Amino acid sequence: MEAFDQYAGHTIAHMQKMLRNLDRWIERAIANAEARKYDAEVLVQARLAPDQYAFVRQVQSACDTAKFAAARLAGKDAPSHPDTETTIAQLRERIASVVGWLEGFGPSDFAHAGSAKLSLPWMRGKAMTGVDYLSQFAVPNFYFHLTTAYSILRHNGVDVGKMDYLGGISMQDP
Numbered sequence: 001m002e003a004f005d006q007y008a009g010h011t012i013a014h015m016q017k018m019l020r021n022l023d024r025w026i027e028r029a030i031a032n033a034e035a036r037k038y039d040a041e042v043l044v045q046a047r048l049a050p051d052q053y054a055f056v057r058q059v060q061s062a063c064d065t066a067k068f069a070a071a072r073l074a075g076k077d078a079p080s081h082p083d084t085e086t087t088i089a090q091l092r093e094r095i096a097s098v099v100g101w102l103e104g105f106g107p108s109d110f111a112h113a114g115s116a117k118l119s120l121p122w123m124r125g126k127a128m129t130g131v132d133y134l135s136q137f138a139v140p141n142f143y144f145h146l147t148t149a150y151s152i153l154r155h156n157g158v159d160v161g162k163m164d165y166l167g168g169i170s171m172q173d174p
Contacts (some may be wrong), residue, residue, distance in 0.1 A: 004114030004131055005120040008073050009107045011134060015066040016102045018146055022062065023095045025150060026088060028061045029158045036157065040088055041050055046152050057083075058149035063098040067136035068107050073113040073130050 033040035047054045053061065060083050079101055085091050094097035113130040120126070120133075128136070150165055 005110045005112065006107060008110040008113045008130065008134060010104070012066070012073075012102055012105055012110075013137060015055050015069065015142055016099050017167055018142075019102075020064060021064065022034060022059065022146060022167065023092055023099075024167075025153055025158065025164060026092055026095075027161050028160050028164070029059045029153050029156075030088065030143050032158045043153065043156055043158075044086065044088060044091070046156055048148065048152055051144075052148070055149055055152045056085055056091060058152065060085065060094065061145040062149060065138055065142040065145065066087050067101060069134060069142070070102055070109075072118050072133065073116065074105060074109040075116070076109075114159045116126055128155055 009131040029042045029043055034041070044056045052129045060081070063081065066080075067078045070076075081094060081097070081099065085094055087101055113134075116130040118130060120128070120134045120137075147165075150160065
């Protein structure tokens, strides 16, 4: 399971990177709104479909998934965020708060994370291993909400593309 423990640490670090990318998409959304002469705050409640979460909830959910993944795998308590954000500035503060908290984790925090039995609040009486939790729930759920937030911005005309989604990529000479 040592390989999984390293994978967990890398995954949490990548979630930090992607949350930083999300913040940059929001910067682009603000600039887009200014250029097109509309109030960027309308994006907070924007959604792709009537029965789908609005942008605000997509951001909250991506942040929650990242912080709960780190907390559960490390056996720590996650910080509380009451989901009261109503403005873009508050969403950016939420992202910064979660990214800052995630920066406090190191590889040793995930020792034995793969074999840990995790109980989830909405699955009373059931548990899953850290491996299953990360691979079957946390990672797909994180990217679902992150991609939906990205898509809401794109749908509303924000000029973000694939490289904005990916962010910086480590390249080296062969």
